[in-house]
Amino acid sequence: MLKINREYIEKLKLLIEDEKDQELLSLIIDLHPADIAEILESLAMDDAKYLYLLLEGGLASDVLVEIPEDDRRRFLAELPAEIIARQYIEYMNTDDAVDVLGELSEDKQEEVIAYIDDLEYAEDLSELLTYDEDTAGGIMAAELVAVNENWTVQTCLKEIGRQAEDIDEIYYVYVIDDQNILKGVLSLKKLIQYPTQTNINNIYTRDVISSKTDAPRDEVARKMEKYDLVALPVIDEMGHLKGRITIDDVVDIIREEAEKDYQMASGIMGNVSGMKIWKQARARLPWLSIGFAGELLASRVLGSHESTFVIIPGIAFFMPLIVAMGGNVGIQSTSIVLQKLAGRSNDRETLGYKLLRELVVALAMALFFSILLFLFNHFTGNNKVLTYTVSVALFIVIIFAALFGTLFPIILNKMKIDPAIATGPFITTTNDVLGLLIYMSIGQYFFNLFG
C-alpha cells in the first residue's frame, strides 16, 4: 500500500540502470502484485522486463496475471512452453491460468499443458479451456471446497483444512452428494458455531443459487450482483458441481461492460487511456470515418437542394438545430432501450409497449420544442415559409429520431449483433443524413405550397 510517485519510479530507473538487483528486489518484493504491475506499467518496456525477471515463483505469476493483456501476450510469445508451464502457470489458480492460456495459440496451449507436472491440475485446465470464455464455465475456477452431505462437522473441518491448501480464501463450503451433485451450501460460521459431532445434513442451506456452465457471463454478473453473492457455484446440465466464480472476477466484468458501453457511446474502440499516440488515433479513427462518410453523403443530399438554399438562405441557419435535436433525442432513446436490453432493469414490456411509450414521450417533446421554435421565429420576424418549415421539420425529425433510436438497437439485438454499436457516432450520423433529407424535403414542399 504505497503511493507510487515520480520519485519512486525515478529511483527504480536508476537502480535498474546500475543493475542493483538486490536493492531493487528489496524495494518491491513486499508490495502487492497489483502494485508491482502498476509500477511495471509506468516503466519503459525494457526496464519493466528487467525488473519483472527479478521476481520468482508465486509472486512472478501473481504479477503476470495483473499486467495488461497486450503486455502479457508479448512477453509470453517470447517464452518456450516449458518455462510458461513450470514458472508461471503451475503457480496460478485455474481461472487465472485459463485466462492466460486463452491468450496463446491452441497449439501452444496444448504444449504448455503437456509440461504441467500436476496431472489433476492439467486435466482441470484442459476441461476449463473447452468452455466459451463469455460463459460461466469460461470464468469459473475449479478450486473449491466441497463436503459430502453425510459428513459431520468434525469430518468437514478436517477435510476443509486439507482441501483449502490450494485455495486463497474460502467463502462458502459447497455440499454435494456421492455423485458430486450440488445439494446446498454451508457457511464457515455454522461450522464454527455447531458442536463437532453435528451431522451437516441438519445445518446446511438447501436453497443454493447457482449458474449453469453455459450461462452468459453478464447473466452471472447480474445474478451475483442482485443476490449479493461473494461466490457462485457453477453446475453442468445434470447438476454436477464443476467450479465456482468469485466476485472479484465479476467486478472486472461489470466494470468492463460499463466502460465498453461508454466508449462505444463516445466513439472509441477499446480502452485508450495510457495508449501510445498512434494507437490512440487508431482507436478513434474508425468511428470518425463512419461519421465523415455519412456527412459527405449529407453534403450530397444538401447539394441536390441547392435551389432551395438560393431562394430561402435562412433554411441553412436552422440546419444545425434540426440535426442536433434529432441527434440528441436519438441518443437518449438508444441509451434507454440499451439499458433495457442489457437487462439492468426489469423488462417485462413488449416491443409494442416500448415503442408506444417512446412515441408518447417523443410526441410531447416534439410538440414542446416545435411550438417554442415557432414562437421564436414568429417573434423574431423570420419569413413565413421558413417559420413553418423549421417547426414542422423539427417535429417530424424528433419523432423519427426517437423511433429510429429505439427500434435500431432492438433490431441489432434480434440479429444477435451487439446493440451498443448503435450508440455514438453511428446513430448521430444516420440521424443527421435522414434528418436533413426530411428537413429539405419539407422546405421544398412548403416553398412550392406558399412560395
Add this chain to the structure above:
Amino acid sequence: MLKINREYIEKLKLLIEDEKDQELLSLIIDLHPADIAEILESLAMDDAKYLYLLLEGGLASDVLVEIPEDDRRRFLAELPAEIIARQYIEYMNTDDAVDVLGELSEDKQEEVIAYIDDLEYAEDLSELLTYDEDTAGGIMAAELVAVNENWTVQTCLKEIGRQAEDIDEIYYVYVIDDQNILKGVLSLKKLIQYPTQTNINNIYTRDVISSKTDAPRDEVARKMEKYDLVALPVIDEMGHLKGRITIDDVVDIIREEAEKDYQMASGIMGNVSGMKIWKQARARLPWLSIGFAGELLASRVLGSHESTFVIIPGIAFFMPLIVAMGGNVGIQSTSIVLQKLAGRSNDRETLGYKLLRELVVALAMALFFSILLFLFNHFTGNNKVLTYTVSVALFIVIIFAALFGTLFPIILNKMKIDPAIATGPFITTTNDVLGLLIYMSIGQYFFNLFG
C-alpha cells in the same frame, strides 16, 4: 430463484383482489428478498403495498432494503417512528439501517433511533450517521468480527462463534490490540488449519489493506477492485477499527458510477428505465433544452452571415460535416480525459502532457480528414473557395474540439464540479456553436481573399 413471468404476476393480482393472504404468503415467503422486491415493483402501488404488509420481521426489512429508494421513502413517510424502529430498522445490519435512516428527515432519524431498544445498536447507528454518505464511514457497517492479537486459535474460535450471531457472513477476522487498533487480518482458513493452542500472533497477516473513515467512496471502490478484496476494514485517524465495507455495496457503487457517466453522455438525468412517461420526459428535457438554446444561438450566428450563403450556397452543404466532426472528436477527447480524471487508469501525466498528446493525436486526425475532404471536393469539381474553406475549417475545428474537449472537463474538475457534465449534449452544443463560428469566419475570409 424463479423466473418472474406475466402469469405469476397475474396470479398474484387475482389473489390480492380476493384478499387470499395465506395463499399469497405461501407463494412468496420462500423467495429471496431481491426477488420479492422485483415482484413488488411490477405490481400497481396499492397491490404492492397490500402484499408487502403481509410480510413480517426480518423478511419485511430485507425486502425494504431492496426496493427502490423513491418507493421506500414514500412508504416510510406514512409510518410513525416507533413502527419504523421496531418493525424495520432493528432487524437490519447497521449499513442498511443507516442508508434507510439517511432517507428520513433529521428529526425523524433521531425519533426512530430513540425507539430502538438495543442501546449498543442505537449508538452504532448514531455514530455511523455522522459520516458523510459519500465516504468510507458512510457506507461501512459496524458489524464485524475482531479478535485480540494475544488470543489463541481456540479463544478466537469461541469468540467468533459468539460475535458472529449478528453477522450474515464472515469473510475476514480482524486482529486488534487492547486499544482496538487494527493490527492485521486472520483468515478463517488458517483458524481451521492450525492447532487450537496456537497463538494467533504467529499466524495472522500484518499487512492489511484498510481505508480511513473519510476516504471518498469511489476511492474505496477502486481499492477493493484493485486488490480483489471481499471486505475492507475502515479505521479512524488514530488507527482504531471502526467498521468494514463489503464488496456487495461496492459493486452497487461501481455500477452506479458507470451508469451515471453513461447517462450523462446520453443526455439523461437519472435512471429512467421503467419510469412513468411524464417523469421520463422530465429527465430528458433539461439536456435537450440546453441543446435547443445553443442551436438557436447558432442560427443567429449563421443569420449574421446570410450574404455568404447567398454568394456560396455550397457552404451550407458542409455545415453538418464540420459540426459533426467537431462534435465527435470533442466527445472522444472528453471521454478519454474523464476516464483519467476518474482515476480508472494510472494518471501520472501532467496537464501539459495530456494536452500535448491530445494535440498530436488531433493534428494527425485533422490532417487526415482535411486532406481527404480536399481530395473529395477537388475531384467532385466543387468551387475553389469552397474547397479551401471547408478543408481549412475542418482542420481548425477538429484541433479546437480536441483541445476544448480535453481542457473543459479538467477545468470543471479543478472547480470541484463533476466533470462528467461536460459530456453529451453540452460539449456537442458548444462545439456546434463555436465550430460554426470558425467555419463561417473562414468562409468569409477566403471569399474576401479569392472571391
